[in-house]
Amino acid sequence: DAALVWFRRDLRDVDNTALAEALRRAQRVYCVFVFDRDILDILPCKADRRVEFIHASVVELAAALRARGGGLIVREASARDEIPRLARELGVAAVFANRDYEPAAKARDAAVAARLQADGIAFEDFKDQVIFDGAEVLTQGGRPYGVFTPYRTAWLKRLGEDDLRAADAGAECGTLCAPALPPLPTLVDLGFAPTGLADLGIQPGMQGARATLAAFLPRLARYHEQRDFPAVRGVSYLSVHLRFGTVSIRQLVSLANAVRLGRGGEYGLASTAEAAEGGRVWLSELVWRDFYFMILDHFPQVVARAFKPECDAVVWETGAAAEADFAAWCAGRTGYPLVDAAMRQLAHSGYMHNRLRMVVAAFLCKDLGIDWRRGEAFFAEHLNDFDLAANNGGWQWSASTGCDAQPWFRIFNPVTQSQRFDPEGRFIRRYVPELNAVPVRHLHAPWLMSAAEQSACGVVIGRDYPAPCIDHAAARTRTLARYGVLKAAA
């Protein structure tokens, strides 16, 4: 029998469940990637870093499959039509793919499966992008968890060696097929312009993932101490690789788990108590990732609505002033240096540090009083690692509308956050150079400088850098009133 492996957000030929299963169960295995016009055509910007990342990763995947005697069929079409058409053309008995948890992807896969079935072709999907999917970690009552900590406890309790074994560890009986293939389309053929990923130090593909992981390993032991400071290279920067599957989640969890259990030596790392703590905290972040996939899978309504239905009663700011505030937030011109530095980091690189995602999200919802969905959509457009599950989870957490969210009456103070997490202002100075001459004691709230202090450093607020678009204390009072509907509903 022949099978067709449909690659989507799993752009690697190692430890890939669908590919491994196909090679285990079919004699001849074809591979395909579709540049899906249903997705590409609605991207508002035709210089999109994600498309460049995917394109380069597909080129690498095709070469890796060729080196194994196979090849990657690359099509540019609507995947809904193209996969059934190609499956018929090749005469395969089954199409294999790794499972996707986003509602639109589920609908697409259901449509493809129905069309295949009409032709007598099977569609099989596999768990690959998470360690445990929706139905695997449930409460004792058999319900999905809505709170992270008990979910993580149950998740860790369930974790066994089998869950971490590389998908391609077993015997293979099939061979990869090498049909005659036309040259791959270039990025420009797809209608997209290059974005200069290399200049940003972002290396796509499996090779990029390996290099990013190798650079992170020596930092893992201090992850728990450094991960909150955006000026420090403390985090892994692996999110874009997890997003497009150029690294396997099993590989990362195996590593984090071994380090957590004091077995860092297996990876050439320290086996100290400090390293174990780094491993424990990093693993916990990887569990958050599974958690939000599980939430999206069980509660797809979160895409449009608050996880907690009562939160849809919150009335957000609208009108000209809110539009001006939103525009200032998007442009990194709110007058709050840390918020602006973060938004400019996003515009410049497509990445934003986790601490800053929390700061700018809280600022949008709880200082500016703007609907979290607008911020979520802006992130979706700009983040290289944009992932519906984690993005929606992060926004709903910040807006206090989500499962296990920040309580609504807890309101980040953007100045205090700045003093705590960028104490020397190194991150701010990197992205807000117009404040370079401002002494660090004024950097977090430069509008508090007197006229004499402003002229002494040559930075006039309102001329060289915006005055704050909102007063935090007043905004805080309005936000408590806005969310007061929740208290009334309780």
Ligand code: FAD
């Ligand atoms: P590390 O700190 O090295 O963490 C390792 C991995 O764990 C990450 O790559 C990611 O896959 C996962 N992870 C870490 N934190 C979280 C989290 N809170 N939720 C889910 N997974 C997590 N992450 C995305 O991957 N895509 C998004 O679109 C996204 N949007 C976010 C929006 C908001 C408002 C917030 C507060 C967080 C968002 N996150 C998102 C989570 C987190 O900010 C990023 O995963 C992280 O900053 C990526 O950097 P890293 O790979 O260096 O992370």
